[in-house]
Amino acid sequence: MPRLVVILGDQLSPAISSLRNLQPDDVILMAEVGSEAHYVQHHSHKLILIFSAMRHFAATLEQLQHQVIYLSYQQQPQVESMTDAVAFALQQNPHLSSIMITECGEYRLEQEIARWPEQFSLPLEQLEDDRFICSRPQFAQWAKDRQQFRMEYFYREMRRFTRLLMTENNQPEGGKWNFDKANRKSCPPGLQQTPPLQFEPDDITSDVIKLIEQEFASNMGTPASFSFAVTGKHARQAFLHFIEHQLAKFGDYQDAMLMDQPYLFHSICSMYLNIGLLDARWMCQKVEQAYHEGTVPLNAAEGFIRQIIGWREFVRGLYWLQMPDYKTRNTLTADRALPAFYWTGDTQMRCMQQALQSTIDHAYSHHIHRLMITGNFALLTGLDPAEVTDWYLAVYADAFEWVELPNTLGMALFADDGVLASKPYAASGKYIQRMSNYCQNCPYDVKKTHGEKACPFNALYWDFLDRHATQLGGNARLQLAYRQWHNKAADEQDAIRQHAQQTLLRLEQL
Numbered sequence: 273m274p275r276l277v278v279i280l281g282d283q284l285s286p287a288i289s290s291l292r293n294l295q296p297d298d299v300i301l302m303a304e305v306g307s308e309a310h311y312v313q314h315h316s317h318k319l320i321l322i323f324s325a326m327r328h329f330a331a332t333l334e335q336l337q338h339q340v341i342y343l344s345y346q347q348q349p350q351v352e353s354m355t356d357a358v359a360f361a362l363q364q365n366p367h368l369s370s371i372m373i374t375e376c377g378e379y380r381l382e383q384e385i386a387r388w389p390e391q392f393s394l395p396l397e398q399l400e401d402d403r404f405i406c407s408r409p410q411f412a413q414w415a416k417d418r419q420q421f422r423m424e425y426f427y428r429e430m431r432r433f434t435r436l437l438m439t440e441n442n443q444p445e446g447g448k449w450n451f452d453k454a455n456r457k458s459c460p461p462g463l464q465q466t467p468p469l470q471f472e473p474d475d476i477t478s479d480v481i482k483l484i485e486q487e488f489a490s491n492m493g494t495p496a497s498f499s500f501a502v503t504g505k506h507a508r509q510a511f512l513h514f515i516e517h518q519l520a521k522f523g524d525y526q527d528a529m530l531m532d533q534p535y536l537f538h539s540i541c542s543m544y545l546n547i548g549l550l551d552a553r554w555m556c557q558k559v560e561q562a563y564h565e566g567t568v569p570l571n572a573a574e575g576f577i578r579q580i581i582g583w584r585e586f587v588r589g590l591y592w593l594q595m596p597d598y599k600t601r602n603t604l605t606a607d608r609a610l611p612a613f614y615w616t617g618d619t620q621m622r623c624m625q626q627a628l629q630s631t632i633d634h635a636y637s638h639h640i641h642r643l644m645i646t647g648n649f650a651l652l653t654g655l656d657p658a659e660v661t662d663w664y665l666a667v668y669a670d671a672f673e674w675v676e677l678p679n680t681l682g683m684a685l686f687a688d689d690g691v692l693a694s695k696p697y698a699a700s701g702k703y704i705q706r707m708s709n710y711c712q713n714c715p716y717d718v719k720k721t722h723g724e725k726a727c728p729f730n731a732l733y734w735d736f737l738d739r740h741a742t743q744l745g746g747n748a749r750l751q752l753a754y755r756q757w758h759n760k761a762a763d764e765q766d767a768i769r770q771h772a773q774q775t776l777l778r779l780e781q782l
């Protein structure tokens with residue numbers, strides 16, 4: 273019996289479970305819909321990437337002689353949501369007798385899909401998304417009897433399971449599971465870098481750029497500067513380019529930041545992976561191969577593979593385990609409004625301006641910008657997690673809630689009370705000075721904690737610890753920081769508190 277097979281905008285993988293199960297009479301549905309395009313104010317490059325990659329993917333399916341219904345944006349005025357799109361497709365094809373879909377990536381949409389059997393009086397078959405290495409039940413099993421979830425232990429299981437970077441007698445390559453400590457060098461400004469591959473828009477992409485310019489004119493970013501890959505072929509080229517030119521140094525400089533260098537040695541491929549243009553196993557195998565061929569060192573190969581089979585799978589597992597409550601967590605009762613400069617980049621703080629400008633220009637900033645600059649600032653100033661998580665979900669081309677929410681709410685904001693991270697990633701200007709050359713290019717003085725032109729991160733950092741001493745004072749990993757705070761003279765502490773209060777009052781002007 274022929275079925276309606278729904279492919280979502282982040283399911284653009286030829287080998288996805290729904291397409292592997294396709295029968296010749298099945299009809300595929302893909303739709304650009306308002307409800308997905310508007311649930312946050314997505315960056316224009318994210319919209320162009322998804323719509324254009326969807327159109328390219330549909331064209332390939334049609335070339336393979338599959339029957340495809342493709343609804344472009346507002347083509348059918350009554351189609352506003354995925355549910356409307358399914359209703360439209362079923363109306364056109366009354367002979368279809370069931371609906372099939374690979375499980376989607378967000379709780380919000382999963383709830384919508386769960387209503388389809390009743391709404392359409394048809395059976396719904398939901399298949400596992402086995403593009404991920406660890407299934408949702410497999411993760412739940414791993415988490416079942418644990419008090420605490422720590423990525424490191426999960427990661428070791430994933431290494432054993434995939435056999436990536438494992439010796440023949442099942443030991444980690446190089447005798448250690450994790451070379452994290454060899455991933456934290458600061459970067460000399462003159463070090464040779466090769467920028468990521470960029471792609472000229474073809475006719476399909478140019479049409480989408482025009483659409484986004486017209487219909488999403490107030491969204492972040494300049495549509496005309498879009499240069500991402502929109503096909504699997506180009507995404508693979510971009511990734512192999514990264515392995516050839518950048519990966520060797522990625523290990524050392526994973527956490528480094530430099531003025532006007534948004535990419536450094538990062539792959540800039542997470543957006544391709546998260547919409548399905550790249551396959552996680554293939555990427556890891558290519559990286560492992562480069563290590564065995566001797567073209568990249570172990571700290572680079574292990575560091576990269578840890579991000580994919582460790583961190584990425586871990587946050588996805590936690591997301592599904594904890595939703596829907598997870599989204600409402602706010603342990604530190606943070607409630608301050610997001611300053612306007614998160615949208616404009618208009619701030620004197622050089623580190624924030626750099627992280628935000630890269631976000632605005634490229635719908636991208638790397639993990640230390642996200643965690644230790646914009647995230648750290650949001651943590652220290654007590655910004656409302658709901659506003660902060662919506663912002664991250666909107667502005668990054670790789671952001672889907674399964675990955676963005678745990679990373680922002682749990683890792684950056686510590687709003688989940690330590691489910692994800694064993695301590696808040698709070699840091700003063702000293703960390704930013706060590707890992708970047710921003711402070712030498714900033715009107716604020718990173719050496720000052722209070723007084724004129726003192727770096728805002730310094731007083732905010734101590735004040736954050738002081739404000740939350742009841743909740744955080746017992747955290748083993750913060751003992752050194754609390755000792756330093758308690759060793760400060762009372763009048764110094766008062767001056768810091770006062771400076772932090774003034775800083776919080778003039779947040780918009782920083």
Ligand code: DLZ
Pocket residue numbers: 279280281282283303304305306308309310314318319322376377378381672673
């Ligand atoms: C993010 C996104 C956007 C902007 N637009 C669409 C769309 O028009 N059609 C579609 O099928 N998917 C879109 N997506 C991706 C979905 O939001 C994504 O499948 C869910 O967030 C689940 O991860």
Ligand code: SF4
Pocket residue numbers: 621622623624700701702704705710711714715716717718727728729
């Ligand atoms: Fe950021 Fe402070 Fe350094 Fe300026 S001085 S770049 S605000 S850490």
